Amino acid sequence: MSPLRKAYARPLDLRQGRVEMAHGSGGRAMAQLIDELFASRLGSPFPGQGNDAAVLPAAVGRLVVSTDSHVVSPLFFPGGDIGCLSVNGTINDVAVMGATPLYLAASFILEEGFPLADLARIVDSMAQAATAAGVPVVTGDTKVVQQGKGDGVYITTTGVGVVADGDDWSGDRARPGDRIIVSGGIGEHGMAIMAQRESIGFATDIVSDTAPLHGLIAAMRASGADIHVLRDPTRGGVATTLNEIARQSRVGMMLQESALPLQPQVAAACEFLGLDPLYVANEGKLLAIVAGDDADRLLAAMHQHPLGQRAALIGSVHRDAQCFVQMSTCLGGRRIVDWLSSDQLPRIC
Amino acid sequence: MKFIDEFRDRELAGGLAAAIRQAARQQRDYHFMEFCGGHTHAIARYGVSDLLPANVHMIHGPGCPVCVLPIGRIDMAIRLAVDAGVILCSYGDPLRVPASGGLSLLRAKAALGGSGDIRMVYSAADALRLARENPQRQVVFFAIGFETTTPPTAVVIRQAQALGLKNFSVLCCHVLTPAAIASILESPRVRQWGSVRIDGFIGPAHVSTIIGSRPYEFFAAEYRKPVVIAGFEPLDVMQAILMLIGQVNAGRAVVENEFARAVTRDGNRKAQQLVAEVFELRRSFAWRGLGELPYSALRIRRAFADFDAERRFPVSYQAVPDHPACECGAVLRGARRPQDCRIFGSVCTPENPVGSCMVSSEGACAAHYSFGRFADAAVAP
Amino acid sequence: MCLALPCRIVELLPGEQAMVDVAGVGRQISLALVEEVAVGDYVIVHVGYALTRLDADEAQRTLALFAELGQAAVQETRALSA
Numbered sequence: 001m002s003p004l005r006k007a008y009a010r011p012l013d014l015r016q017g018r019v020e021m022a023h024g025s026g027g028r029a030m031a032q033l034i035d036e037l038f039a040s041r042l043g044s045p046f047p048g049q050g051n052d053a054a055v056l057p058a059a060v061g062r063l064v065v066s067t068d069s070h071v072v073s074p075l076f077f078p079g080g081d082i083g084c085l086s087v088n089g090t091i092n093d094v095a096v097m098g099a100t101p102l103y104l105a106a107s108f109i110l111e112e113g114f115p116l117a118d119l120a121r122i123v124d125s126m127a128q129a130a131t132a133a134g135v136p137v138v139t140g141d142t143k144v145v146q147q148g149k150g151d152g153v154y155i156t157t158t159g160v161g162v163v164a165d166g167d168d169w170s171g172d173r174a175r176p177g178d179r180i181i182v183s184g185g186i187g188e189h190g191m192a193i194m195a196q197r198e199s200i201g202f203a204t205d206i207v208s209d210t211a212p213l214h215g216l217i218a219a220m221r222a223s224g225a226d227i228h229v230l231r232d233p234t235r236g237g238v239a240t241t242l243n244e245i246a247r248q249s250r251v252g253m254m255l256q257e258s259a260l261p262l263q264p265q266v267a268a269a270c271e272f273l274g275l276d277p278l279y280v281a282n283e284g285k286l287l288a289i290v291a292g293d294d295a296d297r298l299l300a301a302m303h304q305h306p307l308g309q310r311a312a313l314i315g316s317v318h319r320d321a322q323c324f325v326q327m328s329t330c331l332g333g334r335r336i337v338d339w340l341s342s343d344q345l346p347r348i349c
Numbered sequence: 350m351k352f353i354d355e356f357r358d359r360e361l362a363g364g365l366a367a368a369i370r371q372a373a374r375q376q377r378d379y380h381f382m383e384f385c386g387g388h389t390h391a392i393a394r395y396g397v398s399d400l401l402p403a404n405v406h407m408i409h410g411p412g413c414p415v416c417v418l419p420i421g422r423i424d425m426a427i428r429l430a431v432d433a434g435v436i437l438c439s440y441g442d443p444l445r446v447p448a449s450g451g452l453s454l455l456r457a458k459a460a461l462g463g464s465g466d467i468r469m470v471y472s473a474a475d476a477l478r479l480a481r482e483n484p485q486r487q488v489v490f491f492a493i494g495f496e497t498t499t500p501p502t503a504v505v506i507r508q509a510q511a512l513g514l515k516n517f518s519v520l521c522c523h524v525l526t527p528a529a530i531a532s533i534l535e536s537p538r539v540r541q542w543g544s545v546r547i548d549g550f551i552g553p554a555h556v557s558t559i560i561g562s563r564p565y566e567f568f569a570a571e572y573r574k575p576v577v578i579a580g581f582e583p584l585d586v587m588q589a590i591l592m593l594i595g596q597v598n599a600g601r602a603v604v605e606n607e608f609a610r611a612v613t614r615d616g617n618r619k620a621q622q623l624v625a626e627v628f629e630l631r632r633s634f635a636w637r638g639l640g641e642l643p644y645s646a647l648r649i650r651r652a653f654a655d656f657d658a659e660r661r662f663p664v665s666y667q668a669v670p671d672h673p674a675c676e677c678g679a680v681l682r683g684a685r686r687p688q689d690c691r692i693f694g695s696v697c698t699p700e701n702p703v704g705s706c707m708v709s710s711e712g713a714c715a716a717h718y719s720f721g722r723f724a725d726a727a728v729a730p
Numbered sequence: 731m732c733l734a735l736p737c738r739i740v741e742l743l744p745g746e747q748a749m750v751d752v753a754g755v756g757r758q759i760s761l762a763l764v765e766e767v768a769v770g771d772y773v774i775v776h777v778g779y780a781l782t783r784l785d786a787d788e789a790q791r792t793l794a795l796f797a798e799l800g801q802a803a804v805q806e807t808r809a810l811s812a
Binding site for chain 2: 200271273322324326332335338345349
Binding site: 202203204205206264265267268269271272274347348349 | 733735755757776777
């Protein structure tokens with residue numbers, strides 16, 4: 001009688017293989033995908049435990065939770081990809097509440113036919129971003145949808161963190177007399193993506209500014225400045241975020257156009273398409289609204305950190321029943337920086 | 350950015366503002382119409398009005414090709430995509446204009462599912478490329494715009510002919526600037542009753558690079574109104590205002606060219622010839638807000654009939670009336686300010702535009718709403 | 731009404747095309763509507779087509795005029811209020 005031979009399990013073909021429906025069905029194929037592609041890369045103590053959830057040590061402080069879905073297209077762009085974007089984005093959502101981000105969960109919706117090589121690249125990127133930020137991905141989920149029903153891959157990340165008592169940064173805390181600070185150049189992520197769009201196609205060096213901001217935020221907290229609001233201006237840009245805060249806090253704002261940090265290439269790309277950089281997405285920038293007297297101190301602390309070197313004072317908060325965000329233009333005239341009515345489209349006029 | 354930033358210089362602006370203050374006689378008001386939507390946008394976006402004395406008023410003109418595009422024309426474009434199953438290529442500007450049946454090009458695209466049938470392009474050349482890459486599909490280019498945007502359309506039609514393409518055509522909605530200026534000046538309110546005071550025009554920048562400054566000489570002479578062609582940057586606009594004030598004070602009515610770095614009297618002959626080869630005048634064309642204007646628009650010549658979407662497909666123009674409360678017509682003619690329209694800012698907003706002036710970001714109403722309404726206390730944010 | 735930008739020609743390409751540059755952003759555009767342009771020239775670009783060459787000397791003259799008018803006005807304002 002021949003001895004039972006150990007079952008031969010063919011490894012995933014990461015070079016030429018593609019996602020199949022079987023990878024989402026909960027059986028052997030899915031287990032293999034999780035083991036060989038996800039768990040091996042995301043390298044935290046937790047995913048390999050083989051459970052549907054991670055059991056984590058108790059934390060001290062109030063819990064902060066945030067979740068975000070990522071559907072960016074193209075999946076790979078100068079400066080990043082959907083993987084690191086999803087990690088950094090959720091870390092930032094937790095961190096701007098004043099919380100220390102602790103763990104991430106990641107769920108993937110994969111489209112049948114999506115190349116495994118690309119998926120591996122994305123997961124590698126997530127692993128790198130998570131390691132660099134010190135925030136591991138501890139659990140996850142995978143589903144597969146039929147070809148044509150997804151855009152390659154969608155990723156949803158959920159972040160958990162803790163915030164100490166006493167820190168109360170909230171969108172409704174801006175007050176007349178406060179000053180407004182942005183942590184660096186605006187519009188870089190959005191224009192990096194826009195430049196890749198087929199029919200618009202620019203040759204530029206603009207790279208996405210995707211980055212985890214919790215280190216910068218820790219430095220800002222350590223400065224002792226009386227921060228009232230902290231938010232990251234993602235979709236809709238600086239203009240949208242400031243309008244949200246103005247409405248929540250029931251105040252008005254006045255910005256100085258000449259103070260806005262703006263890379264020349266971003267400015268030029270916006271000019272080409274008739275876009276306003278104030279409305280273009282950022283992925284590694286912060287807006288801070290701080291008590292007027294502490295603005296200089298906060299700015300100095302930010303300048304010491306690699307992600308805050310181009311931080312600038314861009315405006316102030318004042319009383320305004322109509323909650324307008326206004327701007328003194330580079331010419332010295334005045335305009336509103338209004339809510340975005342819908343996605344900016346490139347224009348010919 | 351060279352030749353851009355220098356024309357936005359704050360110090361120079363202050364100097365020009367001082368010059369305008371001195372030149373404007375205190376005993377009278379000045380009303381100037383900036384014809385072109387790009388100028389409207391620049392004035393609002395930089396807050397140029399804040400640098401002008403109170404007795405100099407800017408009236409916004411109809412030079413916004415999206416604003417004057419009739420709903421019926423957008424309906425044609427939508428029908429081509431939905432019924433004829435073509436790949437409909439359009440610039441970004443008209444995609445959100447509300448058309449009939451609660452649709453816009455963008456909404457129709459969503460309803461069709463997937464990005465297959467309505468695509469935004471940055472250039473006419475992109476539409477041609479799509480036709481070459483998709484020989485089994487019909488591709489239609491929705492060609493809007495004034496004389497600046499027409500020559501590129503002429504180029505691609507000629508290229509399509511040279512390539513012998515069988516699947517490319519153009520829905521031609523190109524319109525003409527002088528016709529629009531004439532309609533404003535001919536309107537009874539301006540000519541006879543004087544209830545709309547226009548003392549002079551700021552002429553379009555880039556239209557004029559193509560047509561030159563010569564076509565405006567007729568208006569200056571016939572209607573005794575000075576015209577100053579201005580570049581698009583805020584300093585250009587301020588200088589043009591200064592020149593207009595000078596002419597008005599001196600009782601002159603001629604065409605002056607502030608945009609001398611790009612505009613000549615003859616314009617771009619090569620572009621003019623290309624356009625003349627491919628297009629001819631329509632006897633009449635419906636403009637949103639201005640009504641039917643004679644010899645105001647272009648259609649594709651018979652020699653290029655193979656590339657005329659109106660000949661290839663069974664689509665025809667059907668007039669669609671504007672909302673009864675909409676006062677865009679009056680706003681486009683300069684007879685009413687945006688903030689005086691009954692539905693401005695309440696029913697009609699950029700999110701929910703009722704009329705054409707609110708749809709395009711350089712329409713008078715949209716520009717005022719987005720940049721300038723902090724001055725109208727009554728309107729809520 | 732037409733968004734157009736002064737761009738510098740960095741390379742001439744076959745088929746009446748060119749590479750242009752504005753502050754480090756490059757794009758390929760068509761020269762089908764202009765004649766006799768050279769590398770280093772500035773052209774006004776609209777929807778991917780060069781409309782005309784920008785006359786750099788005229789541009790400088792225009793800026794100089796702005797400065798002159800402005801200075802004269804500011805001086806006169808000072809004189810009047812003195």
